[in-house]
Amino acid sequence: MTAMSLHDTSRKRAGLKLTVRGRRVLAALLLAPVGLGIGIGVAQMPAAFAGDDAVAQGAHEQFEMHTVLAGESLWDIAGGIAGSSDVRDVVAEIMRLNGLSDASLQAGQQLALPNL
Template structure:
């Protein structure tokens, strides 16, 4: 009798199969650089605030203490004589979340930086 040689079976070709957990880990690793970049931008974003030459922060506000007899209209005309007082009063009301235009002596109100007086 003659010997029959049978070829050895070829090694099976396997595909990389990821579990749900593995896919989540890969997605988290892929998103990590974006998360780090956003974190740095959010944390460091406050240091890049611009300010006007007189020290008032751009986009910020300054506070004014209301004196006896003051009205929002009078304050608006005082802090921004070149602007329309109606616009200034509206901006002050919105910034301070006032329910009306009534203010009391001693009350501190915020004046938008764009209308802030140049000299305290």
């Protein structure tokens, strides 16, 4: 009669072992969706600008620079360049061009003025 062991210690379980080629294949499979997403994003860039006439024609917004004098207000400046335009619209345009949240100015401040 032979003795039989319940635990076979001669065989060891081996973990998952990847070769260099296997690691490269796994990395390629994991990175493929990222590369695909970037490629699609880059391919769509021209279409994003297609509807913008200024970009399509290469036109740039034209403006002049003005240095604010002591005691000068935004309304004074807008009134001087408004011509036949509504001064309120010119004030709004100056604020938009310069990223201003309100109409307060400081002496020496540089302002971009629209060409009307």
